[in-house]
Amino acid sequence: xxxxxxxxxxxxxxxxxxxxxxxxxxxxxxxxxxxxxxxxxxxxxxxxxxxxxxxxxxxxxxxxxxxxxxxxxxxxxxxxxxxxxxxxxxxxxxxxxxxxxxxxxxxxxxxxxxxxxxxxxxxxxxx
Amino acid sequence: xxxxxxxxxxxxxxxxxxxxxxxxxxxxxxxxxxxxxxxxxxxxxxxxxxxxxxxxxxxxxxxxxxxxxxxxxxxxxxxxxxxxxxxxxxxxxxxxxxxxxxxxxxxxxxxxxxxxxxxxxxxxxxxxxxxxxxxxxxxxxxxxxxxxxxxxxxxxxxxxxxxxxxx
Numbered sequence: 001x002x003x004x005x006x007x008x009x010x011x012x013x014x015x016x017x018x019x020x021x022x023x024x025x026x027x028x029x030x031x032x033x034x035x036x037x038x039x040x041x042x043x044x045x046x047x048x049x050x051x052x053x054x055x056x057x058x059x060x061x062x063x064x065x066x067x068x069x070x071x072x073x074x075x076x077x078x079x080x081x082x083x084x085x086x087x088x089x090x091x092x093x094x095x096x097x098x099x100x101x102x103x104x105x106x107x108x109x110x111x112x113x114x115x116x117x118x119x120x121x122x123x124x125x126x127x
Numbered sequence: 128x129x130x131x132x133x134x135x136x137x138x139x140x141x142x143x144x145x146x147x148x149x150x151x152x153x154x155x156x157x158x159x160x161x162x163x164x165x166x167x168x169x170x171x172x173x174x175x176x177x178x179x180x181x182x183x184x185x186x187x188x189x190x191x192x193x194x195x196x197x198x199x200x201x202x203x204x205x206x207x208x209x210x211x212x213x214x215x216x217x218x219x220x221x222x223x224x225x226x227x228x229x230x231x232x233x234x235x236x237x238x239x240x241x242x243x244x245x246x247x248x249x250x251x252x253x254x255x256x257x258x259x260x261x262x263x264x265x266x267x268x269x270x271x272x273x274x275x276x277x278x279x280x281x282x283x284x285x286x287x288x289x290x291x292x293x294x
Binding site for chain 1 (some may be wrong): 144146148167170172181183185187188193194196197201208211212
C-alpha cells in the first residue's frame with residue numbers, strides 16, 4: 001500500500017518534470033515562422049498595392065502578383081519597386097524576366113537608398 | 128560627340144551598389160550557444176567619384192539559428208519595431224596602399240563614429256570586406272544581468288560586400 005502510493009507520487013512527479021523539460025526545450029528551440037502557413041495582410045496584384053514609405057507595411061505578410069523585372073539566384077524584383085529576398089529553399093532558375101509571378105513574403109521596410117520596398121522570407125507561389 | 132559619350136560613360140560608372148551584402152555579428156563568449164546572426168540583404172551604395180558610401184540594413188532580416196534568439200534580439204534588445212534600420216554613411220579613404228572606411232553608424236537612433244581598415248578591391252565589381260567592434264552600451268542596448276556573462280563585452284561585426292556597377 002505504502003509502496004504503491006510512493007510509486008504513484010514518483011511517477012506523477014517524473015511525468016511533470018519530463019513534461020516541463022520537453023516544453024522548455026520546444027520553447028527554446030522552436031521553429032522559425034513559416035510564411036507559407038501565415039494569412040496574408042495583403043492579397044492581390046501589384047497595381048492595387050500602395051507602397052507606403054512610412055512603416056505601414058512593416059512586418060506584414062503580402063501575397064502579391066506582379067511582373068518580374070530582375071532576378072538573382074536568391075532574390076527577385078517585382079515591377080522595379082519591390083525587392084524580395086527568397087527563402088533558402090527557393091530557386092529562380094525557372095523564372096524569366098517580364099513574366100507574371102505570384103510571390104509571398106514578409107515586409108521588412110522601405111529602403112530609402114534604393115527607393116524600394118524590401119521583403120524577405122519570400123516564396124514563389126505560382127509554379 | 129565621342130567626348131559626350133565618354134562623359135556619359137564615366138558618369139554611369141560612378142555608382143556601384145549591392146542589395147545582397149552580407150553583414151554578420153558575433154556576440155557570444157566561448158562555450159555558449161552561439162549568439163550570432165547574419166543579414167544577407169544589406170544595401171550598399173558607393174560613389175566612386177566622391178568615395179562616399181552608404182549602407183542600410185533591416186534588423187529584422189538578421190537570421191539566427193535559434194528562432195527564440197531572433198525574437199529576443201528584435202523585441203528585447205534592438206526594439207526593431209521602433210528602430211527597424213541600422214544605417215552607415217561615410218567615406219572610403221585611401222592612405223598609402225591601405226584602405227579605410229570612416230563614417231557614422233546609426234543604430235537605435237544613436238550615431239557613433241566608426242573607422243576601420245578594409246580590404247578594397249576594384250575591378251569590374253568592387254569588393255569591400257572588413258570588420259569592426261562595437262559595445263552594446265554605445266547604442267543604448269541593455270543586456271540583462273542574467274545573460275551578461277553569456278554575451279561578450281564587445282560585439283564583432285563582419286561585413287562582406289560585392290558591388291556591381293549601376294547602369
